[in-house]
Amino acid sequence: MDARAIIAAVRRKQTPDPEALVWFAQGLATGAVSDAQAGAFAMAVVLNGLSDEGRVALTRGMRDSGDVLEWDLPGPVLDKHSTGGVGDCVSLILAPVLAACGAYVPMISGRGLGHTGGTLDKLEAIPGVNIDVSERRLRLITREVGCAIVGATGRIAPADKRLYAIRDVTATVESIDLITASILSKKLAAGLEGLILDVKCGSGAFMKTVEDARALAQSLVSTANGAGCQTMALITDMSEPLAPALGNGLEVAVCMELLSGNIKAAPRLHELTVALSVNLLVMHGAQPEDAAEKVRTALASGAAMERFADMITALGGPPDMAVDWRTHLPKAPVVGEVTAPTSGHVHAMDGEALGLAVVALGGGRKVETDRVNPAVGLSEVVGLGTQVERGDPLCVLHAADEETAMEAAVAVRQAISIGEAGAHGPLIVDGIT
Structure with a gap:
């Protein structure tokens, strides 16, 4: 295995053997691959791309460069990922909804990027919440509450952390192959049995056209399935904010309204959350009508709110979030x-x-x-x-x-x-x- 030979192959528009790409990903994590070699590899992939097989191999290698969680739980381990958009706070509702439906959701999330908000930033708008937890704590919260939204530890996909930092300063971010490997290496390291992707298009998304969004969605779905995780994607419109609020505390407030049963507070956010949740449950054997009824009941009955509040308490937040959430969210002067x-x-x-x-x-x-x-x-x-x-x-x-x-x-x-x-x-x- 030689980093120079792998880079040269991609430069010649040849996809290296899967074993070579797995080795390269491991080298990113261990330091066997230098910064210069990582940058040259990223540029070669941006210019010439990888085959489907090569993209799967790179994703698996980056996933396996650190810890990969395994679970023994009495329900399916599920998650979703959004490519980002304004007013997109689906995760804060979807995770407790799925937990109330009997699934387990160890959701490793990120912070804001560019013009889009981050799930972790939204959670931290709630006083006391700490999203930096150990793997042991993540496992405990997931088992007891059913869902845990946390940040990635340094032991989750370290190859991606290194390559992403290099891509950011070498103008090599915009590559479907590298975006796919980056997103999925972190998600699949959580040991998921099922994943649904929300790939956005429109003025508020990174992908502005349906065609670009579809290309990314197809890459993500085929790669995740090739890496052994059952996955599907919805392409969704982001020509207007998903929720009628933008800003971390304000988006949390909208989520709390929906979890309280007030669908009129954000109809589009409610529609998409239900669709994503139902599709995940159907992927794992539920009938569409039964899945839809479970999801709506979880929201209307307050069961999802209870799971959300329990998760917030487990992460160090206030114990009365379900009943007194308005007093805890920050207010601008x-x-x-x-x-x-x-x-x-x-x-x-x-x-x-x-x-x-x-x-x-x-x-x-x-x-x-x-x-x-x-x-x-x-x-x-x-x-x-x-x-x-x-x-x-x-x-x-x-x-x-x-x-x-x-x-x-x-x-x-x-x-x-x-x-x-x-x-x-x-x-x-x-x-x-």
């Missing part, structure tokens, strides 16, 4: 409406611009060392097609001070186009099995 500059219908929304407006408020990171303000963001964001009169609210803005509030208001008005009413497509665009 400056709150006010952003109003429509003209009359008409909400014709289009630049989701990425809305997400970046929240980052500018302090709700995300411009550099890795930035501290996130969990109180800031946007709430009560209008939906596509909404008719507004001049002066009607487009959203409610939550800011740390007047200056950032004024700047964000300008950005929001620029991101929301008002004109003639138009037709809008479905939330779920396609499914890949």
Whole structure:
């Protein structure tokens, strides 16, 4: 095995043997592969790609470069992954819903990236929550509560951690092969029996077109199945925020409303959470009608709320989250409406611009060392097609001070186009099995 020979093969548009790619992934974790070699490999893959077999081998090697969890539980071990979008807080609802339906969800999540929020940042908007837990603690919470949303330890897919850092500084992030291996190496290291992927497309997503989203979804599904994990994907629309709120604490508040049974608080978020949950249960033998009934009952009965609250307590959060959650979420000192500059219908929304407006408020990171303000963001964001009169609210803005509030208001008005009413497509665009 020789890193130079592997790089040269990819440069010649030849996929190395699976054993060689597994060795290369192990070398990323052990240091046998240098930074220069890792960067050269990433660039070769960006330019020439890997075969399906090669992508599976690289993913398996990165998965096996650290700890791979094994479970002995009285129900299926399931999870989901989203490629990221504005107002996407599905994980906070889906994990406890599945737990209430008898599944186990050890969800290893990440932080915000670019204009999109991160599940871990949202959880940390709740006072006392600590997502940095040991493997022993992850196992205990998963077994006792049914779900645990935590950060990855340094022993989970260390090859990916190293390669991702190098890709970030060598302009080699945008490769379907490398994105696939990065996402799946961490997810499959959790020892899953089933995985569902939410691959987003539209203005608020990283993949702007359906075609790009479909290509990524097909790569993820075929690779995960090739690596031994039953997987499917939904391609979903992100031409407007999934929830009517952007910002960590504000998105948690919307999730708590849904877990309290208030579906009207976020109909699109509710629809997608139910669809993803039902498809996962069906993948593991449930009939569609039975799965749908279980999921809706978990939400309506308060069973999912109970699981969520138990998880928060187990992670160090307040013990009364289920009944008194409003008092625990942070509140911004400056709150006010952003109003429509003209009359008409909400014709289009630049989701990425809305997400970046929240980052500018302090709700995300411009550099890795930035501290996130969990109180800031946007709430009560209008939906596509909404008719507004001049002066009607487009959203409610939550800011740390007047200056950032004024700047964000300008950005929001620029991101929301008002004109003639138009037709809008479905939330779920396609499914890949």
